[in-house]
Amino acid sequence: MPSSSPKFDRRRFVASATALVGATGLGLPAWAQKAGRPEKESLKFGFIKLTDCAPLVVAYEKGYFEDEGLNVTLEAQANWKVLLDRVIDGQLDGAHMLAGQPLGATIGFGTKADIVTAFSMDLNGNAITVSNAVWAEMKQHLPMSGGKVVHPIKADALKKVVDAWKKEGKPFKMGMVFPVSTHNYELRYWLAAGGLNPGYYTSTDNSGTKKADVLLSVTPPPQMPSTMEAGTIHGYCVGEPxxxxxxxxxxxxxxxxxxxxxxxxxxxxxxxxxxxxxxxxNTHVAVIKALIRAGQWLDASMANRVEAVKMLSKSQYVGADAEVIGNSMTGTFEYEKGDKRPAPDFNVFFRNFATYPFYSDAIWYLTQMRRWGQIGEGKPDSWYMDVAKKVYLPEVYMQAAKALVAEGKIKETDLPKTDGFKGVQTGFIDGIDYDGRKPNDYLSKFKIGLKAAEKV
Incomplete structure (x- = not known):
C-alpha cells in the first residue's frame, strides 16, 4: 500500500513537547486541562482514496502534526473493512472513517469493537450518480428551466424507471461503499423519499435487500465508475472524486x-x-489539534483549496487528476456534462462547526440503522443517547480546540456553544425535520422504514 514517508523535526518536537507539559487535572474539566507530552510520538494513520481525507493530508503536508510533536505516517487502505480491522488490531493508530463505523462497531453490527471519535472530518461531499442509460430514462420525467434540469432531483423520477424495469422483470441495482456508510444511509434516504424501498437487513440476511425495490450492494469507491460502466450496477452513491x-x-x-x-x-x-x-x-489531543488546524486552513481561502487539490492528486493520496478533484473541491459541481453549477457548500471542512463531534449527528446515524433493520428491535430514546456519549468525545475536541484558542491559532467564536445537539434540523429532501433528542419520534414520521417495535 502506498504511504507518505514520515516527516520529523526533532528541534520542533522538543520545543513543542516542553510547551505542552503542564497540569493534568486538579478537578478541572477536560477541555480546561493542558495536555502533557504525547505518550506516543510515532503514529500511522489510515485513509481511503477520497477527497475528504484532506484534513489528514493537509495536517501532514503543512507540518501541523510536527508542530504537536508527532511523527506521522499516512497509509492508503484497500477498503473500509480492512481499514477498520487494522485500527482494531493496532496496525494503525487511527484512521479516516465512515461516520457510521465507530457506531456500528460499538453496537456490534458487523465487526464488534469499541471505537471512538473526537473529530468530524467534513460536512457533505457525496453524490448519487446514475448511468447514461438510466439518466436518459429519468430525464423524460424531470422539469426543465432554461434548457436545464431543475435541481434538486427527487427519486420520484427514478421510481418511474424502476417500475418500468420491474414490469420487464429487470432488477435495478445500485452501489454504495459499506453497510454502515453515510452513502448507504443517504442513498436509502433519497430512494425512500421518492417512494422506493431500498430493502431491510434482518438477523438472517445481512445483504440489506429484504423487500427491496432497488438492490444495493457494496463496491469500493475507486471501483464505482468501472463497475457501473460494466453494467454490474446502474448507479451509485460515493464520495468524490x-x-x-x-x-x-x-x-x-x-x-x-x-x-x-x-x-x-x-x-x-x-x-x-x-x-x-x-x-x-495527550497524543489524542495533539492529533485533534493538528486536524482542527487542517480543517481551518482548508476553508480559509480558495487559494488553499487549489493547493489542497494538488496535494490530493498525488499518487500516494487520492491519485486522481487534479482537474477531476478540483471540480468539486473549488466551489462548483458538474452534473450532466457541461452543466456545472455553483456548490460552495459541497465540501466543508471547518465552517459551520464542521469539525465538532455532535451527539445529534451520532444519533441520526443510529436512527437510520434502526430504520433499515441493522438495529433489529426498538430502543428507548435513552439508548440512543447512551451510545452517542460512548462513541463521540466532544470533551477531547474541546480540550484541543481551547488549547488552539489559547495559542492564537483559532478564535473562540470558531467553537460551538452547545450541549452536543444542533437543535431541530431542517433541509432534508423529504421535508421531515430532525430532533436528535427525540429519535423514536423522528422514526415515526417516515412512510418507509421500521419504527417503534416493528420487525421485518
Whole structure:
C-alpha cells in the first residue's frame, strides 16, 4: 500500500513537547486541562482514496502534526473493512472513517469493537450518480428551466424507471461503499423519499435487500465508475472524486449531492479504539489539534483549496487528476456534462462547526440503522443517547480546540456553544425535520422504514 514517508523535526518536537507539559487535572474539566507530552510520538494513520481525507493530508503536508510533536505516517487502505480491522488490531493508530463505523462497531453490527471519535472530518461531499442509460430514462420525467434540469432531483423520477424495469422483470441495482456508510444511509434516504424501498437487513440476511425495490450492494469507491460502466450496477452513491470521474469519462450523470438530501450532513470522522484513546490521552489531543488546524486552513481561502487539490492528486493520496478533484473541491459541481453549477457548500471542512463531534449527528446515524433493520428491535430514546456519549468525545475536541484558542491559532467564536445537539434540523429532501433528542419520534414520521417495535 502506498504511504507518505514520515516527516520529523526533532528541534520542533522538543520545543513543542516542553510547551505542552503542564497540569493534568486538579478537578478541572477536560477541555480546561493542558495536555502533557504525547505518550506516543510515532503514529500511522489510515485513509481511503477520497477527497475528504484532506484534513489528514493537509495536517501532514503543512507540518501541523510536527508542530504537536508527532511523527506521522499516512497509509492508503484497500477498503473500509480492512481499514477498520487494522485500527482494531493496532496496525494503525487511527484512521479516516465512515461516520457510521465507530457506531456500528460499538453496537456490534458487523465487526464488534469499541471505537471512538473526537473529530468530524467534513460536512457533505457525496453524490448519487446514475448511468447514461438510466439518466436518459429519468430525464423524460424531470422539469426543465432554461434548457436545464431543475435541481434538486427527487427519486420520484427514478421510481418511474424502476417500475418500468420491474414490469420487464429487470432488477435495478445500485452501489454504495459499506453497510454502515453515510452513502448507504443517504442513498436509502433519497430512494425512500421518492417512494422506493431500498430493502431491510434482518438477523438472517445481512445483504440489506429484504423487500427491496432497488438492490444495493457494496463496491469500493475507486471501483464505482468501472463497475457501473460494466453494467454490474446502474448507479451509485460515493464520495468524490468518483462522481465527477463518471462525468469526465462520459459514462454517467450525478443527479443529486448529499447536501441536497440533508443540508450540512456530517460525512467522515477520525476514529481510534477506545483503549488507544485511554492509553494516549495527550497524543489524542495533539492529533485533534493538528486536524482542527487542517480543517481551518482548508476553508480559509480558495487559494488553499487549489493547493489542497494538488496535494490530493498525488499518487500516494487520492491519485486522481487534479482537474477531476478540483471540480468539486473549488466551489462548483458538474452534473450532466457541461452543466456545472455553483456548490460552495459541497465540501466543508471547518465552517459551520464542521469539525465538532455532535451527539445529534451520532444519533441520526443510529436512527437510520434502526430504520433499515441493522438495529433489529426498538430502543428507548435513552439508548440512543447512551451510545452517542460512548462513541463521540466532544470533551477531547474541546480540550484541543481551547488549547488552539489559547495559542492564537483559532478564535473562540470558531467553537460551538452547545450541549452536543444542533437543535431541530431542517433541509432534508423529504421535508421531515430532525430532533436528535427525540429519535423514536423522528422514526415515526417516515412512510418507509421500521419504527417503534416493528420487525421485518
Amino acid at each position: 468518483w462522481n465527477q470521474q463518471a462525468v469526465f469519462k462520459g459514462i454517467g450523470v450525478p443527479v443529486i449531492t448529499d447536501n441536497e438530501i440533508w443540508k450540512n450532513n456530517p460525512e467522515k470522522v477520525f476514529g481510534v479504539t477506545a483503549d488507544w484513546a485511554k492509553a494516549n490521552p
